[in-house]
Each structure stands twice: as structure tokens, then as C-alpha cells.
Amino acid sequence: MFRIRLHSFTLCNERFLIFWVIAVFERSINTLFLTEMVRGLMLTLKYFFETNVTINYPFEKGPLSPRFRGEHALRRYPTGEERCIACKLCEAVCPAQAITIEAEEREDGSRRTTRYDIDMTKCIYCGFCQEACPVDAIVEGPNFEFATETHEELLYDKEKLLENGDRWETEIAENLRSESLYR
Structure with missing residues (x-):
């Protein structure tokens, strides 16, 4: 048994010496022939x-998950009556405290909203409003292209939300149907 002092450690075994020589040889070969490069x-x-995996965005759209959370919308029943029952859940x-609701009672005793505002600049798109709604009135739709020039355009009132719901109703209904297994 022999001892070799290399730098700051001592090799006490021939096996270690062989491994050390092989390691130095491999490092030398890698450095000399630039194998990593x-x-x-x-x-x-x-x-x-x-082939490219990127898409030509404005002209081609990528697939969206049914659980995608985009622009908010208020839905209506097939009869045309709005779904929101003003429960304020x-x-x-x-x-983010982005939703403001004011409600009043109707002649038939049911409550309906008179004001339903969402400040989209405060919204964090968590989807809690959609999950809390007992009648699926407020949903986050499939639209993600709603950039605006001014802050005021992102303050959605009830009419804008109902308009979004009417525009995206087929996609929203399909997404809710596919997601119903997980709710």
C-alpha cells in the first residue's frame, strides 16, 4: 500500500488512483476535443x-382549456331572463373586492340586480365568483382579447357583462358542461 499526496488530499488505495487517472484523462479528452461544445x-x-411549434398568432389561435378564465360574462336563461338572483356571494x-352589486326586490318577491359592476383592473381571475354562484350566472368566458386604451373601458357594468354572456353563450355552456364532472 502506498500513499500519494495530490494537492490537498491523500490517495490511500490503488483503486482510487486508477479512478483519479481515468477522470483526469476524460477531462483532458473533453477539453482537447471540445466534446461538450x-x-x-x-x-x-x-x-x-x-418543424416549428410556434403559431402565427393573430391569424391562428391555439387551443384553450375548458377551464380557461378569461373575460367575465353574465348569463341569461333560455327565456331571456338574467340568471343573477342577487345573492351577493x-x-x-x-x-380583490372587484365586484359591486346593488339589488332590489321585484313585485313577484324575487331579488334582481340593479347594478352589477366588475373592475377588471382589480380582478385577479381566480374564478371564486364563478365557483360561488349557485345559478352559474357569473362566469369567466373564453375571451382573452380584451385589451383597451383607457382604464374606464375596463370598468364593466351589467349591460357589458350581459352582452359578453350573449356573445359567448355557446362556448360558455359547452365549457360548463365539460367541467360539470369536476364541480
Whole structure:
């Protein structure tokens, strides 16, 4: 048994000496022949000749998950009556306090909203309002293209929300139907 003092450690076994020599040899070969560099360039060439995965966005749209949370909408029943029963659960559960509801009673005794506002600049798109709603009145639809020039355009009132619901009703109904298994 012999001892070799290399830098700051001592090799006490021939096996360690052999492993050390092999490691030094491999590092020398890698440095001399630039194997890491060649490996990286080969990877670059591999991806260079593959088909593109990007899409031409304004003209092509990627698939959206049925659980995607986009622009808010208020839904109506098939009869045309709005679904919101003014329970104010969505207003209470909203962590950003972006929803404001005012309601009054009708002649038939039911409550309906007179004011339903959402400040979209405060909204964090958590979906709690949609989950809390007992009649699926407020939903987050599939629209994600609602950029505006002014802050005021992002203050949605009841009419704007109902308009969104009418515009996206088919997609919203399909998404809610596919998501119903998980609710």
C-alpha cells in the first residue's frame, strides 16, 4: 500500500488512483476535443431542422382549456331572463373586492340586480365568483382579447357583462358542461 499526496488530499488505495487517472484523462479528452461544445451544437442542429411549434398568432389561435378564465360574462336563461338572483356571494368571496352589486326586490318577491359592476383592473381571475354562484350566472368566458386604451373601458357594468354572456353563450355552456364532472 502506498500513499500519494495530490494537492490537498491523500490517495490511500490503488483503486482510487486508477479512478483519479481515468477522470483526469476524460477531462483532458473533453477539453482537447471540445466534446461538450460539439454535443451542444448537435442539439442546436437537431432542433433547427424540426418543424416549428410556434403559431402565427393573430391569424391562428391555439387551443384553450375548458377551464380557461378569461373575460367575465353574465348569463341569461333560455327565456331571456338574467340568471343573477342577487345573492351577493360573488361579491363576498372576491379576494380583490372587484365586484359591486346593488339589488332590489321585484313585485313577484324575487331579488334582481340593479347594478352589477366588475373592475377588471382589480380582478385577479381566480374564478371564486364563478365557483360561488349557485345559478352559474357569473362566469369567466373564453375571451382573452380584451385589451383597451383607457382604464374606464375596463370598468364593466351589467349591460357589458350581459352582452359578453350573449356573445359567448355557446362556448360558455359547452365549457360548463365539460367541467360539470369536476364541480
